[in-house]
Amino acid sequence: MKSLRNMTGIYHLIKVQGIVLLLLFSVSNQTFAHPVAEPIHVSFVVSRTSEPYQKVVAGVQAALFNNHYSFSEIHQSAINDIENALVTADIIVTVGAGAAAQVMSLNPTVKVIASLITDSAFASLAEKHYGSTKAAFSAGVSLICLDQPVQRSIKLAKALIPEARSAGLMLGPASHQNAGMLSSQVKKAGMVSEIVKVSATENPILIIEPVIKKSDIFIPVPDSRLINIATAKWILQLSYRYRVPVIAYSQAYLNGGALAAIYSSPENVGRQTADLIIEGKRISDNGGRYRPAYFSVEFNSSVAAYLGVDLKPKQYYLDWLGAE
Amino acid sequence: MFNSHQLFSLLLCLFAVPNISVASSVITEDDLFGELHLVSSVTHLEQRIDESPAAVTIIDRRTIEASAAVDVVDLFRLVPGFRVYYVNANYPGVTYHALGDSNPRRLEVKVDGRSVYESIYSSVQWTTLGVELQDIDFIEVVRGANAPADGSNAFLASINIVTKSPLLDSGLSMRSQIGNDGIRNGSVAYSGKLGEINHRTTLRYRSNDGFDDFSGMYKGSMRSVSLEDDAEAVTFGFRGLWTPNAKDSVELQFGINNSDIGIGKQYYVQREIDYDYQHLNWSRINSDGSKYEFVFYHNKFDIVDDQDSLTFYQVLPLVLEADFLSADDIDALLLLPDKLIVEPQRTALSERWDVEFRGTFRAWDNIRGVYCAGARRDKVRSNDLFDMDDTASENSYRGCINLEWNAADNLVFNGGFVSEVRDDHEDLNSFRLAANYHFADNQTLRLAFNQGYRAPTLLESNQATFVRYDENLVLAADVVSADDIDAERLLSSEIGYLGSFFQDSLNVDVRLFRESMTSVIGERREPYADFDDRQLNVRDNTDYADIYGLEWQVQYRPSQRFLVHANYSFVDLSQISIYRLTPPIELRQESNTNPRHLGSVLVNYVTETDLSLSAMLNYQSTIYHRVDEDNASYARLDLKAAKSWQVKNTHAQLSLTVQNVGDQYRERYFYNQFKTRVILGMQLDF
Secondary structure (H helix, E strand, C coil): CHHHHHHHHHHHHHHHHHHHHHHHHHHHHHHHHHCCCCCEEEEEEEECCHHHHHHHHHHHHCCCCCCCCEEEEECCCCCCHHHHHHHCEEEEEEEEEHHHHHHHHCCCCEEEEEEEHHHHHHHHHHHHHHHHHHHHHHHEEEECCCCCCHHHHHHHHHHHHEEEEEEEEEEEEHHHHHHHHHHHHHHHHHCCCEEEEEECCCCHHHHHHHHCCCEEEEECCCCCCHHHHHHHHHHHHHHHHCCEEEEEECCCHHCCCCCCCECCCHHHHHHHHHHHHHHHHCCCCCCCCCCCCCEEECCCHHHHHHHHCCCCCCHHHHHHHHCC | CCCCCHHHHHHHHHHHHHHHHHHCCCCHHHHCCCCCCCCCCCCCCCHHHHHHHCCEEEHHHHHHHHHCCCCCHHHHCCCCCHHHHHHCCCCCEEEECCCCCCCCCCEEECCCECCCCCCCCCCEEEHHHCCCCHHHEEEEEEEECCCCCCCCCCCCEEEEEEECCCCCCEEEEEEEEHHHHHHCCCCCCCCCEEECEEEEEEEEEEEEECCCCCEECCCCCCEEECCCCEEEEEEEEEEEEEECCCEEEEEEEEEEEEEEEEEEEEEEEEEEEEEEEEEEEEEECCCCCCCCEEEEEEEEEEEEEECCCCEEHHHHHHHHCCCCHHHHHHHHHHHHCEEECCEEEEEEEEEEEEEEEEEEEEEEECCCEEEEEEEEEEEECCCEEECCCCCCEEEEEEEEEEEEEEEEEEEEEEEEEEEEEECCCCCEEEEEEEEEEEEEEEEEEEEEEEEEEEEECHHHHHCCCEEEECCCCEEEEEEEECCCCCCCCCCCCCCCCEEEEECCCEEEEEEEEEEEEEEEEEEEEEEEEHHHCCEEEEEEEEEEEEEEEEEEEEEEEECCCCCEEEEEEEEEEEEEEEEEECCCCCEECCCCCCCCCCEEEEEEEEECCCCEEEEEEECCCCCCCCCCCCCCCCCEEEEEEEEEECCCEEEEEEEEEEEEECCEEEECCCCCCCCEEEEEEEEEEE
16 A cells, blocks of 8 residues: 555656656747747736735745746735736736726726636626626626635545545535535545534534534634634634644634645645636636635644644645645 | 835725625635634734734643643743742742742732732732642743833733633533642542533632641751741632624623732731632624633732731830830830730732733735734722821723734834823833744744833732831831832843744744843832831832843654653843931942742653653752841752543543752742652543
């Protein structure tokens, strides 16, 4: 089994290197396909200048580091600059929901990639400014979803605790309607789902505790800040009490006491945004929704020791999840 | 600068972003990347240690379990610069860097955010805390002044002991310890539910016989001291948690403690303390992730020291021996009728009510902050500390703000300010500025500057300990406070380094510091006009202290089974004390009253069969004391072995702790001999 894994790893390495070479080759081709040495101008509109936003911008720039691209960065508050960029830039990359809101409100005709934005925030903005998500895509706006599919968390949970029979899921108001779909995904992973729907008006401990108590693993699905903050502390404390591992969605959750976290890091987002820019043809006409292609997985070894979970090397789980 | 159009756009955006997140079905990146308010730190913000404005040592559960500590104070030996000592066997003192007298009073000590520092003896009565090692989730020690967040009593450092949440355990836990020196400790804790309230309720009992009686040579002569320093304490504590909805959580704590301890200096009295507290903490999370917190608490210490009562005729022969009495004075004294002048009990009552409101906020892109407004009332009463008045009280009000500015990815600035207003006193304004520069991956340099003030306590500013026949005749005098005692002032600066290596398994913390204290409150010896110009101690701003030093701590945890914690501090203290202001003025050099070197090492290994083996070595260099106090340096080795079992739903642990393996050493006084202690412990969690 071990040697098979090693071989899988080598195969994976060759595959990754192959893709990188292929990408380099295709970039070169693209380069030569543009005889006019006019660089493609990418204009970033950022919601904030703080770390995650800057990391996305830096990630894109690092991946496109050659003289065929030029860059500018605008804060979402600089409306004049944004309006100019909508005319002069080849591609607008919005980083964050606030920036996307600002750009989409100006009905851009240039190609737009909305990054570091969740599916629900994009849908809300698309409906507001274009009438529907589909209309936004038709207008050349592309979305790189920030929220990782819960399915990946379920899959990771099963990889970490193969003997787990029941998976508890906490759903906030933003994902109440997904209960049926998530339940079937849990079932598909070979477990029984225990779903708790929380709301801002209910006693969170009272409703979460019974579910954690009868679960072998617990997955809080990210929701609004209020729900996330109001439940995280209690979930982590109850998981300690009942020795139930938590598969979380952020580094902060992991540091607080979750066993593992799977999430889109700003670097992951930057990398996928760069991929999308490189594959320029795909966004030439219509935009579209792009599920997060990359993700980060981290583990809390102290919690693993407390729970008696024998952690395998990270690559094992990345392979299991089919990461590139 | 912004023009009006840009400013309008900016304001529009500030409102536009929240609009996205308020709809319950919409999640933004802020929801995914945002802080979770799991722990608050130095400034009451959720901050990483390498972005905190002060040096911090966290003593977590793993460290507590690995340590060979038996009492909570033993844990502070693991903190660089902290000195733990025993004035009496059951009257420990804890201080940081300097000023370690019988009542060390320049640390703020909190339990779950409630100050346990009491104002009548200006110190922490550690036996009344009622917190056992098993109750603690973690301890956060801020090494350095922390007045902007914890108030003026966080003058040198602050300690926050965070106890376990009622949600962490379930069911019944029983613990017991038995050892030599008459150690008999036991506790029962139950975590469960009362309706919608999750609670942790505890009952504890502790007793010991203190140090052995002393009989031996001291300074060339045979000395015998009978030490009546035993203790017995019973504590009941309740911590309840209620979360009526997702936004609000309410924690209620209350408890009572009865302690009976022998205290004294060769001559001992039995002190009985009745202590009770009530503590309410309400917090609300707002939809933008900010938080409001309201904290109220009340502490009450009722202290009774048994002492020998004295009548006037019993003390008269001593009074008549005084050489300043004239023949007429003697005749007058002899005519006075007998009466009780020293009551059989010395009583002291100390009460504190404190209320504080805190709120966190985020401004612009990179600025976070927390503000607070609070009020406090202290009230003390004693039949011998405040002369004729018996009581003293004080109201104080405070406002504070702490800001964190992430100026760049690798640069964080912190600023904090607190203003304290007290009845009939000058306002006190303390502040702190700090910059944390992440100059390489997982490596940070911190520069910090602090100006802090510590207000004199009620006892310090109001003490007048006289033995009177009546309001006109003082028979004896001990201490009186000067009329115009100022607040103590601290100016400190530091350069700190934090490094984390090998995927966080090795953490290094180095602090180079200078602390200058002026107007330090002490006692000087003066003739006192109201006491026939006889000598007594006048409490006043007597001392000046200047400290340079270096301290470091290294924590190495290569795996869950192995742990090494080491710390060391070098403190170069220059302290000058005014001993007498009456000419000829006499100054005293007190620079050697603090150990220059302190250090400890804790090594723990947990075998695959869950046998935990620990060794903890502490070193303290020589201290110079004046009278009857011991100067010798010591190295103390503590060992511990603990074995755990899980039988169905019951967790059992048996432990053997040996404190101070080998020869005895002396704690503060020559007669406080810390001999080898052997403690057998057992715990059952059902």
